[in-house]
Amino acid sequence: MQSDLIDRIYECAVVPELWPxxxxxxxxxxxxxxxxxxxxxxxxxxxxxxxxxxxxEDYVNDGWFMRCPRRPCLMSQAAPAFFVEQDxxxxxxxxxxxxxxxxxxxxxxxxxxxxGLQLPTGDxxxxxxxxxxxxxxxxPDHVSAxxxxxxxxxxxxxxxxxxxxxxxxxxREALDALRLPALLLDETGRVIEANAWAAxxxxxxxFGAGQxxxxxxxxxxxxxxxxxxxxxxxxxxxxxxYPLRDSLGRPALVLHLIPVRRSAHDIFGQSFALxxxxxxxxxxxxxxxxxxxxxxxxxxxxxIAQGVARGQGLEDLAEAGGVSLxxxxxxxxxxxxxxxxxxxxxxxxxxxxxxxxxx
Numbered sequence: 001m002q003s004d005l006i007d008r009i010y011e012c013a014v015v016p017e018l019w020p021x022x023x024x025x026x027x028x029x030x031x032x033x034x035x036x037x038x039x040x041x042x043x044x045x046x047x048x049x050x051x052x053x054x055x056x057e058d059y060v061n062d063g064w065f066m067r068c069p070r071r072p073c074l075m076s077q078a079a080p081a082f083f084v085e086q087d088x089x090x091x092x093x094x095x096x097x098x099x100x101x102x103x104x105x106x107x108x109x110x111x112x113x114x115x116g117l118q119l120p121t122g123d124x125x126x127x128x129x130x131x132x133x134x135x136x137x138x139x140p141d142h143v144s145a146x147x148x149x150x151x152x153x154x155x156x157x158x159x160x161x162x163x164x165x166x167x168x169x170x171x172r173e174a175l176d177a178l179r180l181p182a183l184l185l186d187e188t189g190r191v192i193e194a195n196a197w198a199a200x201x202x203x204x205x206x207f208g209a210g211q212x213x214x215x216x217x218x219x220x221x222x223x224x225x226x227x228x229x230x231x232x233x234x235x236x237x238x239x240x241x242y243p244l245r246d247s248l249g250r251p252a253l254v255l256h257l258i259p260v261r262r263s264a265h266d267i268f269g270q271s272f273a274l275x276x277x278x279x280x281x282x283x284x285x286x287x288x289x290x291x292x293x294x295x296x297x298x299x300x301x302x303x304i305a306q307g308v309a310r311g312q313g314l315e316d317l318a319e320a321g322g323v324s325l326x327x328x329x330x331x332x333x334x335x336x337x338x339x340x341x342x343x344x345x346x347x348x349x350x351x352x353x354x355x356x357x358x359x
Contacts, residue, residue, distance in 0.1 A: 009152045011262040013159035013274070014174055015167055016047065018263070023049045023129075026149070030113065030142040032129040038071075039161040040124045047165055052130050055107050068099045071126055074116030078306065079299035080154075082115045082127075082146040084138050105133055113138040113146055117154050121180060121278055123161040127153055151296040155240060155258050159276065171268050181205070181253070181277035184260075184268055189213050189228055192271050201277070204244055204252055213275075219340055220244040220255060224275070227257045231273060241295055242340040243350065244277070251350055253277045295338045304331045305339075308348050 005025055012018045023035030027049055034049030036056060044065070048056050059065055073088045085094050094100050094110075104110045114128035129146070131138055159178065168174035175182050175195035183205075184192040191211045198205060208214040215221040223242045240258070243251040258274040268274065297305055300321075307317040318328045332344065341347040 006149070006152050007259075007261040009149065009156050010259045011264050013156040013258055014163065014264045014267050016160045016163060016165040017167060019047045019160070019165070020049050020053075023047070024051070026127075026146065027051075027129050029145055030129050030131070030138060031135065032113075032131040032138070033109065035129045036127065037157065037160075037165075038065075038126040039157065039165060041122050041161065043164070045161070045165040052109075055109065055130075059103065064099060064103050069097065070099075070112070070114060070128075071116065074114050074126060075118055075124065077116065079302045080115075080150060080297060081299050082113045082143050082150065084113050084143060085111065086137060108132050108134075111135065111137045113143050115146070115150060115153075117157065119154075119158055119161070119278075121158070121162065123158065125154075125157045125161055127157070147298075151240070154296075155256050158256065159258060159274070168267055171271070174267055178276065180279075183213065183275045184271040185213060185228070185273050185275055186270070187228055187232070187272040189225060192269070198277070201253070204246065205277075215244060216247070217243075217245045223340060224255065224257065228273060231257070231259050242338075243280070249346075251280045253279055295335075297335060297338060301331050301335050301338070304328060305335050305347065308332070308335075308344060311348070 005022070008018065008022050008025075012022055019037055023037065026035045027033060034052030036046065036048045036052065038044065038046045044060070046056070046060065059068075065071075069088075074083060077083060089097070100110055109130050110133035111131040112128050113131075114126060117123075117125040117127075119125065129138070162178045162180065163174065164177075168177055171184060171193050172195075175184070175193060178195070179197065181195070181198040181201050183194040183198050186192055189212055191207055191213050194207075204216045206214040206216065213224070215224065220242060227240055241254060241256050244253040244255055246252040254277070256276045256278070258276060260268045260271045260273055265271070303321060304317060307320075312320075314325060314328050314332065318325045321328070336342065336344075336347060339347060339350060341350060
């Protein structure tokens with residue numbers, strides 16, 4: 001069931017009209033009434049389960065969306081996770097808030113679990129599941145189930161957001177609409193199709209014999225090869241986001257390996273995976289929270305990454321988190337693995353020394 005749901009999540013990447021069905025499944029697994037996906041860059045795009053669509057048409061059209069406190073709270077959280085109302089407000093504050101008092105509760109709603117994604121492309125994305133007022137708040141075990149799916153939701157929604165939640169008519173149109181370097185690969189890593197943005201990455205991305213993709217960064221090439229193999233073996237657990245470094249060892253791009261699933265083949269043919277690249281820029285203030293989200297760090301791992309970026313020692317991080325030094329070392333090891341870094345100093349440079357551009 002979990003593997004099938006993950007396949008369907010990735011199917012939605014380029015077939016956005018299927019999101020309502022997936023949102024229905026997220027709602028069912030958390031005993032909620034329906035689910036939502038909001039995407040904003042230059043314009044607001046959204047979709048929802050049929051069961052809550054009428055409610056959220058009013059929410060958007062009558063101006064409640066711009067006044068709602070949920071979205072700013074979700075977007076302010078660095079940890080890549082779903083949150084519930086109780087993470088931000090007391091019961092009294094929820095009951096007195098005009099959005100809950102005058103909009104949600106009169107319509108039989110009032111509890112939710114949501115997550116915000118501020119992506120390196122400038123896209124802002126919010127997922128939520130909406131529960132009836134009488135059922136009560138969303139429980140921690142349901143939040144944990146959503147968190148397990150969050151990395152897949154994030155990667156798929158990044159593609160859907162770039163397509164403005166509109167289905168492309170073919171592979172070339174889809175790749176061009178992304179406006180980011182993107183390639184379609186077969187299961188061996190051979191390039192089936194590439195857009196102009198990918199063709200411009202000549203220093204980092206090369207095409208070898210038989211149109212095999214050859215990344216200038218060997219570590220990224222190894223991770224890509226392992227990722228393609230893992231899509232077959234462990235579709236729900238495979239490592240799918242990692243940095244590609246330039247000749248000086250500085251991150252130049254973040255790569256996202258996105259499986260092509262089910263009816264997505266109608267657009268991408270027999271391609272096995274979409275490789276999407278988001279640029280890294282050094283001309284702005286750092287945005288480590290974006291990297292934390294991109295690399296699928298758990299909240300505990302995100303805390304360690306943030307501490308390393310700030311120059312904190314492992315002993316200080318252990319004391320501040322109320323955990324053992326060995327636990328912090330294990331968390332740091334996982335952070336290094338997920339970010340493709342070999343050493344703590346390299347991780348600090350990655351997190352504290354770069355910002356992600358907005359394509």
